[in-house]
Amino acid sequence: MTAPAGLKIDGEQRERLRARLGALGFDEVRFAHAGGESGRGLREWFAAGMHADMAWMERTVDKRTKADLVLPGVQSVIILGVNYWSGASVDRQLTASDKPRWARYALHEDYHDTMKPGLIAAGRLLEEMAGVGEEDYRYYVDTGPVLERGWAARSGLGFRGKNAMLISKTHGNWLFLASILTRVAIAPDEPLRKSVRSPEEGEQAGLLCGKCTRCLDACPTDAFSAPGVVDARRCISYQTIENKGIIPRELRPGIGARVYGCDVCLEVCPWNRFAQQGRQMLLAARHDLADLALKEILEMTPDRFAEVFRHTPIKRLKFTGLLRNACVVAGNSGDVSLVPSVLALALHASAVVRAHAVWAVKRLAGNDAMAMLASARAQETDALVLAEY
Ligand code: B12
Ligand code: SF4
Numbered sequence: 001m002t003a004p005a006g007l008k009i010d011g012e013q014r015e016r017l018r019a020r021l022g023a024l025g026f027d028e029v030r031f032a033h034a035g036g037e038s039g040r041g042l043r044e045w046f047a048a049g050m051h052a053d054m055a056w057m058e059r060t061v062d063k064r065t066k067a068d069l070v071l072p073g074v075q076s077v078i079i080l081g082v083n084y085w086s087g088a089s090v091d092r093q094l095t096a097s098d099k100p101r102w103a104r105y106a107l108h109e110d111y112h113d114t115m116k117p118g119l120i121a122a123g124r125l126l127e128e129m130a131g132v133g134e135e136d137y138r139y140y141v142d143t144g145p146v147l148e149r150g151w152a153a154r155s156g157l158g159f160r161g162k163n164a165m166l167i168s169k170t171h172g173n174w175l176f177l178a179s180i181l182t183r184v185a186i187a188p189d190e191p192l193r194k195s196v197r198s199p200e201e202g203e204q205a206g207l208l209c210g211k212c213t214r215c216l217d218a219c220p221t222d223a224f225s226a227p228g229v230v231d232a233r234r235c236i237s238y239q240t241i242e243n244k245g246i247i248p249r250e251l252r253p254g255i256g257a258r259v260y261g262c263d264v265c266l267e268v269c270p271w272n273r274f275a276q277q278g279r280q281m282l283l284a285a286r287h288d289l290a291d292l293a294l295k296e297i298l299e300m301t302p303d304r305f306a307e308v309f310r311h312t313p314i315k316r317l318k319f320t321g322l323l324r325n326a327c328v329v330a331g332n333s334g335d336v337s338l339v340p341s342v343l344a345l346a347l348h349a350s351a352v353v354r355a356h357a358v359w360a361v362k363r364l365a366g367n368d369a370m371a372m373l374a375s376a377r378a379q380e381t382d383a384l385v386l387a388e389y
């Protein structure tokens, strides 16, 4: 069934919908008008090659800039936010160790999976309250052809920071976003400032940043090509999660102890000061991952990887991807006790792992490295690995 033309949710009914969606576990519920084309900067981003090898994004560029191509007849976008901040004291424990660092979002079971039941329930609620069918809406979390941060800015959920993140005045940077495109017309919320209604102006990042540039200054790999614009090719998040091959050598030192993802431009932001511990209704914390020692990861077996990372986003990186990242972290650690573990990985079945292991041995063992690596080098045939020697 197609939603009857003119069907509108507003006033008290809209607030009831907001409250009931909130009760499902969504910490932010906002509404935006779906019309028009937006995200002009997105085409420029692709043209400049800043999406690296994420060709799946470029293939859906038209849909990403025009919601009507995703759901013909779409009237509104419901933007939902889930707070994943663990509170200041837990966060201090998670980050104050000498252990490898994980993006905070990854210290949970995969949010794509844990948020899905909430989105299914949200759809049912829309059917009940607006009398529509399941063909009248479409929900997404992360993987859909939807510019989630852009819609969130338009709905007034927050603003796009100079760090490109959608920043909420209540939750700071620590929100997962999800969206429901629907043919039901829901009275839109106001953006934080009226200018966000105009896509061109709205695409300018930093509405509530003032003179602050902390995130731009703190990025370890200099990944911002302009305020609000991340060049994925230089971003640690891209390199440690999305890139499945060789991490460019010049970026490896900047990765530091970050074994999966990067939160630097989020954690320095002063807007986080109001963040409160999340309700965790649509999340399942896996803070235990922050206790893993680097040596344990370097010496992990595939079975142990499957066991430890089951249901987490890290499983999508695959075992070899994690070993590759762990080699980079080892190379940056200055901890010579790790040399035997990385030396063993210089003989690993995966050329990608071998390449990063060779780099790590050279960083850790200095002048002694080539002698230690002699036997591995004698067996090596892969050009990319040989280039590391
Ligand atoms: C591709 C991607 C990445 C790439 C590229 C990063 C980037 N800056 O785009 C990589 C792998 C590097 C990455 C990293 C991270 N990501 Co990411 N990523 C995405 C994804 C799938 C698409 C983003 C995209 O389209 N990027 C292209 C750029 C150019 O678009 P943009 O930044 O959104 O800006 C455009 C729009 O906002 C638009 N616009 C402006 N105003 C308006 C108004 C309207 C109405 C519209 C429609 C558009 C619009 O114009 C801008 C330029 O075109 C989204 C999920 C999604 N479907 O949106 C998650 C998403 C953005 N990532 C997320 C997260 C958490 C991260 C990390 C923090 C993970 C980590 N800790 O390692 C880092 C942060 C890096 C950073 N500072 O941006 C969250 C962000 C939540 C939030 N509060 O902002 C999202 C929304 C996933 C989710 N569902 O929660 N990510
Ligand atoms: S996530 Fe890290 S590497 Fe990427 S832009 Fe932010 S600070 Fe830079």
Ligand code: SF4
Binding pocket: 161, 162, 163, 164, 206, 208, 209, 212, 213, 214, 215, 216, 268, 269, 270, 271
């Ligand atoms: S750190 Fe400063 S410049 Fe960066 S997003 Fe936060 S307020 Fe804006």
